[in-house]
Amino acid sequence: MTRSINEVRVVGLGKVGELVATLLADSGFSVTAYDARERSDLPFATKSLDVRDARALRDALTDADAVVSCLPFNLNLGVAEAAFEVGVHYFDLTEDVPTTNRVLELSAQNPSHVMAPQCGLAPGLIGIIGSSLTKKFTDIRSIELKVGALPRHPSGLLGYAFNWSSEGVVNEYLNDCEVLRSGHRQMVPAMTEHERVVIGGIELEASLTSGGLGTMCETYEGRAQRLDYKTMRYPGHFELMRFFFDELGLRERRELAGEILVNAKPPTNDDVVYLHAAVEGVQNGQLFRENYVRAYQPLDINGRSWRAISWTTAASAVAVVELVAEGRLPQSGFIKQEDIPFEALLSTKNGVRFAEEGKV
Known part of the structure; x- marks a missing residue:
């Protein structure tokens, strides 16, 4: 199947961001991840980046198809605006309402690419x-x-x-x-x-x-x-x-x-x-x-144990990227989490984890 997303940038390599990049790479995406500090211990390309440098951030997104922001809530907006200016699909994990409102405004101005905030656990x-x-x-x-x-x-x-x-x-x-x-x-x-x-x-x-x-x-x-x-x-x-x-x-x-x-x-x-x-x-x-x-519970992925909060957040976000890449979600405009079919999410490589795990 031809995907609409191949090159993905991940910004922020905390516990969740590192796993987001790992799952994207495992799912066949070409991943380059950015963080404030140098990282050479990861199975995908990494580069250092000051996300407060707007020009450097835009340059990092050039030639990408999508970006997933895994930054603290107060830094997401800069990535969203850079994605809007460069013209790439945007995903984040934020729970911050003002950030989401601004992303919605950006999407309304030019709905040529996907803007999908709140792709984590809650909201998400x-x-x-x-x-x-x-x-x-x-x-x-x-x-x-x-x-x-x-x-x-x-x-x-x-x-x-x-x-x-x-x-x-x-x-x-x-x-x-x-x-x-x-x-x-x-x-x-x-x-x-x-x-x-x-x-x-x-x-x-x-x-x-x-x-x-x-x-x-x-x-x-x-x-x-x-x-x-x-x-x-x-x-x-x-x-x-x-x-x-x-x-x-x-x-x-x-x-x-x-x-x-x-x-x-x-x-x-x-x-x-x-x-x-x-x-x-x-x-x-x-x-x-x-x-x-x-x-x-915590889950073993690629021989490493990941906290429950990390893998549930990361797997949900990457499953949404998969659905957009496969054309099973809209290819432009603002995507609300409640408009994403749960059965479709469960059918993805990463969403299936939610069907297999956690039954009480």
Whole structure:
């Protein structure tokens, strides 16, 4: 099959970016990866790059078909604008709403190439799954989406480890959350609407956090009565986080908050990603609830063990690139994650991992 994408640039070689580049190379793409520091230990071409240098960034994308940005949320926009100017397909993993809004603006100005932000886990995979469940309903009462990336063997009262960007975690805990209530979009405070969740006998708690829905509120406004995204943690976590941010006065000192939290709860390789999507509504003339629940563990890829949060994020993003390359998704314009068919994603080389792993 002739692909529309062959040459791919990956920008950012953190734990997720390194695996994104690895999976793309394994899937037959020609990969060149860029990072701020030199890397010579990887099975694909690498170069150093200062992503804040707009000209150097544009030069790096010249002759590419696509770029996948695996940078922190505050650096993605520069890559998106460079991709727009050079004219290459753009993919990222961001949960940042202003970044996504700007990508949407760029796509509207010149929809000649694909602009597909939010290709990670949440937003990303969880929205694809939730949207797929709605197809079985003639009337949608609620869409409930939840993800928890946690240590399998937690210690301490917080029961957490920062296997993901501390800046991203702090933002999702503090930024207001877009939801649907009575069919209409509205903003509500994060770390509210607390509930108990049990997955495979493991008791968790869930509260509203920002960014996990991507563009879904706009898509489902007027179609679903209720829609929200919640983050799952071990019991007691959110009460302690509210104390940390509010009573210790760290709500307005986000950078310091992130430093303290990572120092207290550093990353661990022994993690688990819990995923819970549920839709309620009318199915075959009757009120019904459909659930999709998974618990993803670390996975061996090419003889190396990868954290659950790393491989689930990377595999979802690369599966979307595969679908565009194979012509199974639009070849231009803005792609919403909820418009990606879950069955199509599961049929890709990397998406099939989600069908094979994580059953509870």
